[in-house]
Amino acid sequence: MASLHFPAGFSFTCSYSREQKLRIKVGAFSRISTAKVSGKIPRTAICKYRRMVSAESLAELGSITKTRTRQNIPTKKQLIDSFRRGIIVQGGVGYRQTVVIRSCEIGADKTATLESLLNLLQETALNHVWISGLLGDGFGATHGMIRNNLIWVVTRMQLQVDQYPTWGEVVEVDTWVGASGKNGMRRDWLIRSHVTGLVYVRATSTWVMMNQKTRRLSKMPEEVRAEISPWFIEKNAIQENTPETIKKLDNTVKYINSKLKPKRTDLDMNNHVNNVKYVNWMLEAIPEIFLEGYQLFSMTLEYRRECGSSDTVQSLCQPDEDGAFQDEVQDDNGKTHKEQSQVSELEGDASSSGSPLSFTHLLQMTGDSKTDEIVRGRTTWKRKPWLFH
Amino acid sequence: MASLHFPAGFSFTCSYSREQKLRIKVGAFSRISTAKVSGKIPRTAICKYRRMVSAESLAELGSITKTRTRQNIPTKKQLIDSFRRGIIVQGGVGYRQTVVIRSCEIGADKTATLESLLNLLQETALNHVWISGLLGDGFGATHGMIRNNLIWVVTRMQLQVDQYPTWGEVVEVDTWVGASGKNGMRRDWLIRSHVTGLVYVRATSTWVMMNQKTRRLSKMPEEVRAEISPWFIEKNAIQENTPETIKKLDNTVKYINSKLKPKRTDLDMNNHVNNVKYVNWMLEAIPEIFLEGYQLFSMTLEYRRECGSSDTVQSLCQPDEDGAFQDEVQDDNGKTHKEQSQVSELEGDASSSGSPLSFTHLLQMTGDSKTDEIVRGRTTWKRKPWLFH
Numbered sequence: 001m002a003s004l005h006f007p008a009g010f011s012f013t014c015s016y017s018r019e020q021k022l023r024i025k026v027g028a029f030s031r032i033s034t035a036k037v038s039g040k041i042p043r044t045a046i047c048k049y050r051r052m053v054s055a056e057s058l059a060e061l062g063s064i065t066k067t068r069t070r071q072n073i074p075t076k077k078q079l080i081d082s083f084r085r086g087i088i089v090q091g092g093v094g095y096r097q098t099v100v101i102r103s104c105e106i107g108a109d110k111t112a113t114l115e116s117l118l119n120l121l122q123e124t125a126l127n128h129v130w131i132s133g134l135l136g137d138g139f140g141a142t143h144g145m146i147r148n149n150l151i152w153v154v155t156r157m158q159l160q161v162d163q164y165p166t167w168g169e170v171v172e173v174d175t176w177v178g179a180s181g182k183n184g185m186r187r188d189w190l191i192r193s194h195v196t197g198l199v200y201v202r203a204t205s206t207w208v209m210m211n212q213k214t215r216r217l218s219k220m221p222e223e224v225r226a227e228i229s230p231w232f233i234e235k236n237a238i239q240e241n242t243p244e245t246i247k248k249l250d251n252t253v254k255y256i257n258s259k260l261k262p263k264r265t266d267l268d269m270n271n272h273v274n275n276v277k278y279v280n281w282m283l284e285a286i287p288e289i290f291l292e293g294y295q296l297f298s299m300t301l302e303y304r305r306e307c308g309s310s311d312t313v314q315s316l317c318q319p320d321e322d323g324a325f326q327d328e329v330q331d332d333n334g335k336t337h338k339e340q341s342q343v344s345e346l347e348g349d350a351s352s353s354g355s356p357l358s359f360t361h362l363l364q365m366t367g368d369s370k371t372d373e374i375v376r377g378r379t380t381w382k383r384k385p386w387l388f389h
Numbered sequence: 390m391a392s393l394h395f396p397a398g399f400s401f402t403c404s405y406s407r408e409q410k411l412r413i414k415v416g417a418f419s420r421i422s423t424a425k426v427s428g429k430i431p432r433t434a435i436c437k438y439r440r441m442v443s444a445e446s447l448a449e450l451g452s453i454t455k456t457r458t459r460q461n462i463p464t465k466k467q468l469i470d471s472f473r474r475g476i477i478v479q480g481g482v483g484y485r486q487t488v489v490i491r492s493c494e495i496g497a498d499k500t501a502t503l504e505s506l507l508n509l510l511q512e513t514a515l516n517h518v519w520i521s522g523l524l525g526d527g528f529g530a531t532h533g534m535i536r537n538n539l540i541w542v543v544t545r546m547q548l549q550v551d552q553y554p555t556w557g558e559v560v561e562v563d564t565w566v567g568a569s570g571k572n573g574m575r576r577d578w579l580i581r582s583h584v585t586g587l588v589y590v591r592a593t594s595t596w597v598m599m600n601q602k603t604r605r606l607s608k609m610p611e612e613v614r615a616e617i618s619p620w621f622i623e624k625n626a627i628q629e630n631t632p633e634t635i636k637k638l639d640n641t642v643k644y645i646n647s648k649l650k651p652k653r654t655d656l657d658m659n660n661h662v663n664n665v666k667y668v669n670w671m672l673e674a675i676p677e678i679f680l681e682g683y684q685l686f687s688m689t690l691e692y693r694r695e696c697g698s699s700d701t702v703q704s705l706c707q708p709d710e711d712g713a714f715q716d717e718v719q720d721d722n723g724k725t726h727k728e729q730s731q732v733s734e735l736e737g738d739a740s741s742s743g744s745p746l747s748f749t750h751l752l753q754m755t756g757d758s759k760t761d762e763i764v765r766g767r768t769t770w771k772r773k774p775w776l777f778h
Contacts, residue, residue, distance in 0.1 A: 098472060100472050103512050103528075104663075122492055123492050170472050265669055276493070291653060
């Protein structure tokens with residue numbers, strides 16, 4: 001029987017090591033991505049948050065007591081998970097879960113929020129590992145990874161939302177994995193309408209492994225490759241010709257949100273800021289007036305280092321091409337051409353063109369580690385469909 | 390066939406009217422609760438947030454387009470909802486849903502967060518209305534209520550958590566409704582382990598109706614009573630001898646969090662602050678050092694008025710009986726007696742007594758409407774079980 005193994009999906013739960021070079025072969029095109037991931041934590045911050053670290057170790061302690069242990073983890077591959085309405089598909093290697101959009105997952109327009117979609121991606125990725133029988137303790141690491149002290153690190157995430165599912169709507173989330181270069185893994189997702197089969201959301205992500213003790217990125221051990229590779233398939237949820245390079249922003253950008261601090265409720269089981277929070281911080285830098293009229297169409301994130309409970313963060317945001325922007329749109333005949341719009345649309349006086357507007361984003365540390373990048377991002381936006389008429 | 394009707398559960402989506410007296414007969418004991426619910430919104434705030442109101446009406450507009458409409462709402466009572474794993478129980482009037490605790494619902498200790506438990510209560514309440522065939526558009530109002538322009542308003546909520554379910558655990562959420570005085574309704578919940586049947590969470594809430602146009606509380610119309618009353622049962626998830634009266638705090642309290650502002654992502658479909666956010670604000674006033682060692686055991690909330698997107702809020706919090714506290718605990722023989730502990734435990738040097746500590750809370754408006762109370766609350770806390778050893 002083939003063995004299975006995947007990352008936690010979207011949330012990553014480890015810190016990059018100090019002054020470490022991040023070199024990963026990404027996907028089929030073997031692009032070398034280098035990111036300096038330095039993190040000097042001021043001594044005062046360490047003292048101040050000593051108790052947070054203590055809480056983390058207590059949580060670990062807790063996990064060995066009877067009531068704290070995660071329940072119902074199969075040790076062999078299952079074909080069906082009736083409680084979660086999950087099944088193995090795609091010739092035995094993909095996972096599909098049927099979910100109903102909950103009331104707490106919708107926003108003011110009664111459709112699923114971006115945050116809830118990202119949570120669904122994370123949840124189904126973990127459930128894919130769960131149903132495989134390979135899930136160990138922790139956030140998606142397999143037995144082989146645990147034996148090698150390895151955890152997953154996400155380096156890139158790309159998402160495209162053609163339609164936001166509505167409150168109470170039944171959707172199917174498909175997820176599968178593939179190779180990404182020599183030592184990486186790709187995880188893709190599709191979210192579809194259960195009734196029509198129409199694809200609502202496409203997403204892809206790239207993952208590498210890190211040694212939990214040395215905090216250094218690791219090659220994929222043969223033992224782990226043997227677990228994972230039988231589950232790899234050649235199928236992409238999003239077709240990319242050339243991966244977009246996201247430029248680094250500086251403090252001359254149009255919009256800055258400073259002094260962002262993680263709250264207790266933003267932290268995950270490793271006492272790190274949850275990934276979904278990063279996205280919220282990124283989007284909160286965009287003016288409210290814009291968010292009222294537009295909804296996110298696509299998002300690309302490049303992760304550089306993670307953010308702990310004691311860090312202060314600033315969110316930089318720059319609309320494309322000061323004064324005007326260009327973006328590729330498809331006409332009715334499927335042909336791609338450039339369309340130009342005025343950024344005056346940003347000021348709330350948008351026409352109903354429906355063509356996407358774009359922003360570049362950067363989350364970075366403030367204070368002593370001011371130059372440390374956490375995430376670079378690109379977002380494109382579409383006019384909300386019900387505002388056309 | 391009996392007809393069914395309930396509130397949205399926990400989240401309420403309307404504002405109390407200005408200078409309105411709130412008189413409700415609560416539960417079996419017909420206590421008269423009076424709360425002055427005044428709300429003067431400064432003109433500048435109205436201007437500043439004109440666009441938020443505009444967004445709300447746009448969302449309403451959106452709900453009439455095809456893609457925005459909530460799907461799969463049955464017009465007749467169903468006995469089973471296979472997509473949500475929900476069934477009708479308790480002689481045809483109660484609802485039970487089996488859910489698996491998701492990865493995004495857990496905190497640092499890998500158990501469900503209070504927020505996720507509150508979301509589950511809301512979700513199952515709405516699904517109870519859904520399966521009844523009585524759900525109209527909006528947040529849990531029935532067809533009869535919609536014809537009468539009525540919406541639900543929660544006035545009281547009480548919760549007790551004996552054990553927090555763990556990540557991946559399968560739990561059953563039972564919910565049902567009963568009469569509360571002449572014009573009110575009670576909604577109760579039990580969350581149980583699917584494997585052992587052990588009760589983890591008990592909750593009860595009290596609801597009244599408000600006219601959406603006049604913003605005044607309303608008697609229950611006969612038409613609505615005919616919908617609801619066949620579903621009422623005499624069963625209480627939490628037994629209360631005498632409902633606790635929560636005293637009003639003032640600015641002399643030990644802990645204050647000021648200038649709390651709702652973010653875009655905190656707003657519900659009516660552009661009002663989500664109830665779960667209230668609870669987070671309440672708990673954020675408690676020192677971090679305390680929250681590391683303790684978990685919430687019980688919570689009582691008295692709602693006075695709701696908070697809109699333009700309001701600024703402060704969260705007041707006072708530990709019980711300066712220096713010491715008393716609380717009722719049950720010994721091994723089931724006998725109730727008073728136990729006294731030192732508040733020195735609050736300073737992080739707690740013994741392993743396991744007896745609950747208590748806080749009184751108040752969320753209130755700041756600025757022009759400084760005296761406006763939003764929620765009064767009481768919480769009790771237990772030492773985290775894995776810290777005993």
